[in-house]
Amino acid sequence: MGITGVPAGWPADEETALDVQRELRERLVLDEEGPAAGEGHVTGLDVAYDDERDLVAAAAVVLDAGTLEVVERATAVGRVSFPYVPGLLAFREIPTVLAALDALAADPGLLVCDGYGLAHPRRFGLASHLGVLTGRPAIGVAKNPFTFAYDRPGPDRGDFAPLRADGEEVGRALRTRSGVKPVFVSVGHRISLDNACAHTLALTPRYRIPETTRHADALCRRALQEARAA
DNA sequence: GCGACAG
DNA sequence: ATCTTGTCGC
Numbered sequence: 001m002g003i004t005g006v007p008a009g010w011p012a013d014e015e016t017a018l019d020v021q022r023e024l025r026e027r028l029v030l031d032e033e034g035p036a037a038g039e040g041h042v043t044g045l046d047v048a049y050d051d052e053r054d055l056v057a058a059a060a061v062v063l064d065a066g067t068l069e070v071v072e073r074a075t076a077v078g079r080v081s082f083p084y085v086p087g088l089l090a091f092r093e094i095p096t097v098l099a100a101l102d103a104l105a106a107d108p109g110l111l112v113c114d115g116y117g118l119a120h121p122r123r124f125g126l127a128s129h130l131g132v133l134t135g136r137p138a139i140g141v142a143k144n145p146f147t148f149a150y151d152r153p154g155p156d157r158g159d160f161a162p163l164r165a166d167g168e169e170v171g172r173a174l175r176t177r178s179g180v181k182p183v184f185v186s187v188g189h190r191i192s193l194d195n196a197c198a199h200t201l202a203l204t205p206r207y208r209i210p211e212t213t214r215h216a217d218a219l220c221r222r223a224l225q226e227a228r229a230a
Numbered sequence: 231g232c233g234a235c236a237g
Numbered sequence: 238a239t240c241t242t243g244t245c246g247c
Contacts, residue, residue, distance in 0.1 A: 046237090047237075047238085048238075048239095049237085049238055049239075050239090051238085051239085084236095084237065084238075085235095086234085086235040086236070086237090087235080087236085089236055089237055092237075092238095113236095114236080114237070115236045115237060116236055120236085121235095125236070126236070140236080142237085144235090144236060145236090146234095146235065146236050147234070147235060147236090184236085236238105237238050237239105
């Protein structure tokens with residue numbers, strides 16, 4: 001396994017990235033229910049950075065949606081492809097994430113991203129971008145509210161409050177653990193918001209953060225450490 | 231113009 | 238994201 005280079009033609013400046021975002025947005029599919037929660041595979045994706053050494057490590061962990069047991073794991077190490085710019089996170093994370101996904105032999109099923117999908121300034125966050133590029137159903141589960149305002153959801157697991165933008169529900173602040181800060185769920189591609197929330201609850205039997213993300217987070221950090229040593 | 235701002 | 242020990246609580 002070598003180091004994945006930044007793809008030829010990958011946007012290098014914000015203006016170009018915004019153009020690409022606008023183009024890909026047209027391919028977003030929002031009229032599908034998506035796979036049922038608890039069935040098939042769910043794949044967690046996450047990325048760790050070392051900007052000092054210009055290194056990025058991504059992890060993809062496939063789980064059995066019913067048992068939440070690990071089916072397969074893959075990692076990829078690459079070069080930083082874009083600076084962090086709120087609203088353009090996908091351009092920073094996607095090249096290496098795609099490399100990790102390509103290394104999988106199993107069917108990824110639903111892609112679970114660490115970030116947003118439709119709940120995005122231009123309705124095309126990381127989860128939507130990755131969904132369109134792979135053609136797969138995808139959801140975004142973020143740990144922070146980004147720029148969206150929301151009413152405090154009820155105190156129990158399963159309670160939620162809409163994330164609104166221009167009067168429309170672009171996502172939900174969903175309580176995955178009673179009495180604990182909610183997570184922020186939004187549709188990425190080819191799935192409904194209700195179903196995205198059902199999947200998120202199915203993935204959080206014990207912790208606030210989905211099992212998919214927890215596995216991917218631990219794995220990409222380990223991969224980054226190994227890349228530093230090499 | 232000044233902050234806020236997924237990871 | 239990342240820099241970072243101990244510590245309170247179930």
